[in-house]
Amino acid sequence: MNPLDWPMRRVKRVTGAGVAITVIATMTALVVQSCSETKPKAPFPTPGSVVNVGLMTDLPGWSRFEPSSNVRSGFQYDLMSWLANEMNFKAVPVDVTFEQRIPAIQDGRIHVMLANLAITDARREQVTFAGPYMINEQSVMTRKSGVRIRKAEEMADKTVCTMSGTTSMEILDKRLGGRINVVVRSGLAQCVEELRTGRVDAVSTAHLNLVGFAQEDKNLKVEGFHFGEQDRFGIGLRHGDVKSCELFRIKLRGFLTSGAWDTFFKKYFPNEPPDQHKPDPNNLLPCTPASANP
Structure with missing residues (x-):
């Protein structure tokens, strides 16, 4: 938020130390408000919002970026586009390496991680997962x-x-x-x-x-x-963002049952048996880890 756009506020006239306290309190509130607007709010994404999506650049079949043509392709790129269309958000691909995936979610650079992130109990203490969308x-x-x-x-x-x-x-x-x-x-x-x-x-x-x-x-x-x-690839989200996870979980069920999953899998892995890799849409993982349950 641009400070020039901050709304005018009616402030009670005070003198001496009260002025300093009022100014500091007002500025602190505005800074907190401005900073909070840089983080996704739950449930996320909202219609029309800009969403940073983590993808690899050099994994044929999954997510590849060709700098010469500025073209991206792969199962996860198509999944990103499908989700953006279904949930009405603007997806912005952000390149990540294997090591960068979890830190990028934690520091807010990435809102949605699709970069071959396998679901494990240990990772569910750091990241909230919707899925899986692929079994390996x-x-x-x-x-x-x-x-x-x-x-x-x-x-x-x-x-x-x-x-x-x-x-x-x-x-x-x-x-x-x-x-x-x-x-x-x-x-x-x-x-x-x-x-x-x-x-x-x-x-x-x-x-x-x-x-x-x-x-x-x-x-x-x-x-x-x-x-x-077994490796179960899931959508990585900010830890504790259960409301957003539930939205993606519903959409993934549709992705698995609508025929879109089958189309993308055949497109990128034509010689592989899909039944060995397709998750049960009626048995997706809950959005909270077991340790969070009473």
């Missing part, structure tokens, strides 16, 4: 000309790349900690480049994350096994 499991990608890895245990003594700030890194550590050489990068595209050049033997993360790269590069292969806990 951990998988492994190798070069077709490289080593074969047919089960998780065969990653022992191999060099495997994954991303910092992800459940993928936690799963690798829990399953094979101390038995593999883990290379950590900030982005999946960086891990894939390490694999292409032979600096690592494999890349491991959520299955569909790998599929997007393998669809574009026939020299890469997603191995045919899954391991670890």
Whole structure:
């Protein structure tokens, strides 16, 4: 809010210290009012509001940005557009890395996070989730000309790349900690480049994350096994914003039942079985974590 636009207020005439107190109190109230207007109010978004949506830029099939053409594409970009149309808000894509996702929600830079954010109990203490909108499991990608890895245990003594700030890194550590050489990068595209050049033997993360790269590069292969806990991708919102979460939860149910989910999934992952990845629209997670319940 521009200070020049602040409304004129009738102030009782006082003298001496009372003037200073009145001025300080009035200015403090106006500053608080101005600052509060920069944060989304629950329920959010309201019709016509501007919403910062967190997306990746280098995940084929999910969210990709081509600077030369200024074009974005991917399942999550289409989901963002679908939500904006259904809820009548203006979506502004904001680029984030894996590590930036939760801090960006917490500091208010992002209102809605769609950047492959898996729902976990620990994260639900930091972020409020609506979802899931996609189900995944951990998988492994190798070069077709490289080593074969047919089960998780065969990653022992191999060099495997994954991303910092992800459940993928936690799963690798829990399953094979101390038995593999883990290379950590900030982005999946960086891990894939390490694999292409032979600096690592494999890349491991959520299955569909790998599929997007393998669809574009026939020299890469997603191995045919899954391991670890199920990854459930959800919409990340400001922690405690249950009212907004309930709005998105209702819309996600419509997204899953209207045919939009099926259309987008077939568009970006045409060779994948949708039944293995589509959540039950009648069994979405509650908007409050278990620890919040009496």
